[in-house]
Amino acid sequence: MSEGAEFSMLGIDVHSHVVPASFPRSVRSNVRSWPTMEPHDCDHRNIVIDGKAYRTLSDRCWRTEKRLEDMASMQIGLQVISPMPELFSYWLAAEDAAELLRYVNDQVALMAQEAKGRIVAFGAVPLQDMDLALRELERLHYELAFSGVEIGSNINGRSLGDPELEPFFQAAADFGMAVFVHAVRPTGMERIHGPRPLEQVLGYPTDVGLAVASIVCANTMVKFPGLRMAFSHGGGTFASLLPRFAEGFRCFSVVRDQLQLCPEEQARKLFFDTLVYDTSTLRHLAAEFGESQLLIGSDYPFNFHERKPVDKVREAFGGDLCTAQAVASRNAIRFLDLKDMTQ
């Protein structure tokens, strides 16, 4: 492989978000926390939830042609799009959430159609109600042909290892749909005094780290060996938890009784995105989880996103072209099960 080949490397970004340009009214009137969109400036709108501007959004959240341009400048050949996590709507009445998510998922499908093969669609399902969640998952699979589904790092505070969520993981495995776990409404924020973005900055990785730990404690990857599951933000704090978890497994017989496979081996059955903003940390993730388990994630197009995700991979692993290419795209081909992909 020549030097030139390295510099033409195109990545697959598994972590980018979509917000529809507008929201229809709910079929019921006065649904609490139902989002609306308000004008901001020519390129931006405000999403309003519970009467408050939750976030100012770039039109890149819904305009496919701008997204495709940006992908080119970010050296991203293929992008997975999934709903902005605040749209999970786990906190709405389940029927309302199901209605909202059907609309959001349909918008995601339209964007993927417009992109003619350069965008892969992940949907979201109302996991506060397993029947409705499975019904929407079936629709994503059979009607919309989605490759995967995005879920929160907790479901209204319910941890991902809760046995009540097993039917969802079973169905995702049966459908061959990839699962992308994204931070939402994190725990532990009572420990931090500061402005609201610290929830994203510090709470998100904390909640994701605990979500990975919860999945390991529940032996999810042992129970559903066909499942493909990735975690946002580099698995959050899990890289810091894992060595102590491994030692705790060796030290405490009750922990060994609970886990059907040691934490290190379970971790290496999961995927983690590269969204850690630091090449030294990226190399550390490769050491802890295996370089075969890392996938590019950017959080595009939010303000707080990684502008140069492929460059970061090249900086971290550039000396080892094979690893750099695995992290940039080959691992994602496995995660997404893109059997016919020739990159």
Add this chain to the structure above:
Amino acid sequence: MSEGAEFSMLGIDVHSHVVPASFPRSVRSNVRSWPTMEPHDCDHRNIVIDGKAYRTLSDRCWRTEKRLEDMASMQIGLQVISPMPELFSYWLAAEDAAELLRYVNDQVALMAQEAKGRIVAFGAVPLQDMDLALRELERLHYELAFSGVEIGSNINGRSLGDPELEPFFQAAADFGMAVFVHAVRPTGMERIHGPRPLEQVLGYPTDVGLAVASIVCANTMVKFPGLRMAFSHGGGTFASLLPRFAEGFRCFSVVRDQLQLCPEEQARKLFFDTLVYDTSTLRHLAAEFGESQLLIGSDYPFNFHERKPVDKVREAFGGDLCTAQAVASRNAIRFLDLKDMTQ
């Protein structure tokens, strides 16, 4: 420095614990959560709290001569001892906690006396009541000549960055007493389904990571520049939080408004112990926090402790003798302000 010098390196362990051999009755009758000790076998006792055996304890928790023998086999020349965190008693009525901690601190002082210079004493103070906490801190400083004080990663859920705790940090800085932050009663445990030791395994590092973040958000090291402060368990999850925290500081003006100094520079004013059970993680901590900020910590003599703390440092930094010696002892001499120490 010859090869031989490396192998004779003795470390300073800043993280080891003490439990008294027994507890007197409280001056008040029926104090809830007041500990008692019950026999277990010839070398062990059970500490009973709220009618339940909280932990089976080795007599190494209170027998100084055994501790000194073990220090020799662990290549530890000097050990900091501090109370078992469950003895912080932040959840007791403040007067009861003050009474219990006076007794515990006196037992810590006796062990340090018996060790003739090979043990450094850290006490604990009832931080649920600032007046009583400052009174005990004064006693630790003026009467018992303690070098430092151990505090929880939260005080009954109150984060360490809470402005109400500032008088404590001011007093510790004024007295020149080192502060060692240890995990206790962690947040986020609702995210994990599993046996009780997972609180130590996963909850402790999570809570410590948020405690470091809280101290950074509160600009504690900027406000009290003379303070010397160390965190247990390698700073817990903070190594995973820091790069995202640094990027969040660059991205969000409200975060920049809150922090008087960027997170990376604040982190490098703090100390972190080496208790991470993994040499790769240890090198990562050195990269994130600076090799000058790491101190040996073992959690001796609990079951879940690092048996070979100096070997771990040698494995991680052995190629760089200067760094290995800094981490093994020189940084601790700065943390403890041992001005006359010649190692």
